[in-house]
Amino acid sequence: MTATATGPLSSAAHDAYTAGLAPVLTARDVSIEYEVDPPVQAVKDVSLTLHRGEILGLAGESGCGKTTLAYGLDRLLKPPAILRSGEVTFHDASGVDIDVVGLRGDALRAFRWDKVSMVFQGAMNSLNPVISVRKQLGDVLTTHRPQMGRKERDARSAELLELVGVDPARLDSFAHELSGGMRQRVMIAMALALGPQVMIMDEPTTALDVVVQRGILREIMRLRERFDFAVVFITHDLPLLLEISDRIAVMREGEIVEIDTAESIYSRAQHPYTRQLLASFPSLTGDRGSFVRTGAEQEGAS
Numbered sequence: 001m002t003a004t005a006t007g008p009l010s011s012a013a014h015d016a017y018t019a020g021l022a023p024v025l026t027a028r029d030v031s032i033e034y035e036v037d038p039p040v041q042a043v044k045d046v047s048l049t050l051h052r053g054e055i056l057g058l059a060g061e062s063g064c065g066k067t068t069l070a071y072g073l074d075r076l077l078k079p080p081a082i083l084r085s086g087e088v089t090f091h092d093a094s095g096v097d098i099d100v101v102g103l104r105g106d107a108l109r110a111f112r113w114d115k116v117s118m119v120f121q122g123a124m125n126s127l128n129p130v131i132s133v134r135k136q137l138g139d140v141l142t143t144h145r146p147q148m149g150r151k152e153r154d155a156r157s158a159e160l161l162e163l164v165g166v167d168p169a170r171l172d173s174f175a176h177e178l179s180g181g182m183r184q185r186v187m188i189a190m191a192l193a194l195g196p197q198v199m200i201m202d203e204p205t206t207a208l209d210v211v212v213q214r215g216i217l218r219e220i221m222r223l224r225e226r227f228d229f230a231v232v233f234i235t236h237d238l239p240l241l242l243e244i245s246d247r248i249a250v251m252r253e254g255e256i257v258e259i260d261t262a263e264s265i266y267s268r269a270q271h272p273y274t275r276q277l278l279a280s281f282p283s284l285t286g287d288r289g290s291f292v293r294t295g296a297e298q299e300g301a302s
């Protein structure tokens, strides 16, 4: 039995877990290709439901298609990438379903950031070095909330920095004056700015040292509790995903081969590839425990 023939493997515990949850984003049979020579089928017939308020971890080795899928869900694909087929539906909190693939122009711009925001791989390096944090946060608000006055924008920007654990006095700082951890927190503040219902985080902390990474992850968990957005969290770091995710989808060569609760993936993985992936992290037999979820240790300086 292959995943292609049967769809991803999952357990009865998974079905019980998802039964009571409301979907916020649904992908059906999504296929994405890079039109190069020869063409690369980066995502093959992926179906996936993200539920309101959940953290879904996307695991799999480099090149398996995680980033491409994430970009597809948020309509951020650029040539030579093309969404060959499939549907993506956003189930808005208002009760309206949005056909994401069909969005064009202003409707597409309003959807991105407003409904689904993204923290990119290496995002901390994409802050503009010659523009203050105030202006960069302010620009997101000016573009998407044109009715906001300057005072209101400033207040919201300060509030956003506070939310991500950065002193609002930093509003007048420039990127080069901030540590890597702070810059990444500012990027998360930007992603939070419009109160999205989904945040896609692609390796958001990989470039940071472990202590700073932990601090930021705990912040994301706290914010999720408070604002109830769903998170698609992408990383190679399976041990980390096991700690922070409600569910984990395991990708291999463009397909999701297994999707289950973090608990089931950890203790009862069914797919040989998932087991192989788990076995490749010796730390999983160690004592990393529930460090992020419990926040049991002191947050480091970041």
Ligand SMILES: Nc1ncnc2c1ncn2[C@@H]1O[C@H](COP(=O)(O)OP(=O)(O)OP(=O)(O)O)[C@@H](O)[C@H]1O
Pocket (backbone or CB within 6 Å): 034, 036, 040, 042, 060, 061, 062, 063, 064, 065, 066, 067, 068, 069, 080, 236
């Ligand atoms: N611009 C491109 N042109 C051609 N092929 C590409 C392009 N970008 C990605 N690919 C290919 O698409 C496949 C999926 O890549 P993708 O970056 O989505 O994987 P990933 O799992 O996110 O990897 P990583 O963890 O290294 O970011 C890979 O085979 C990759 O080589």
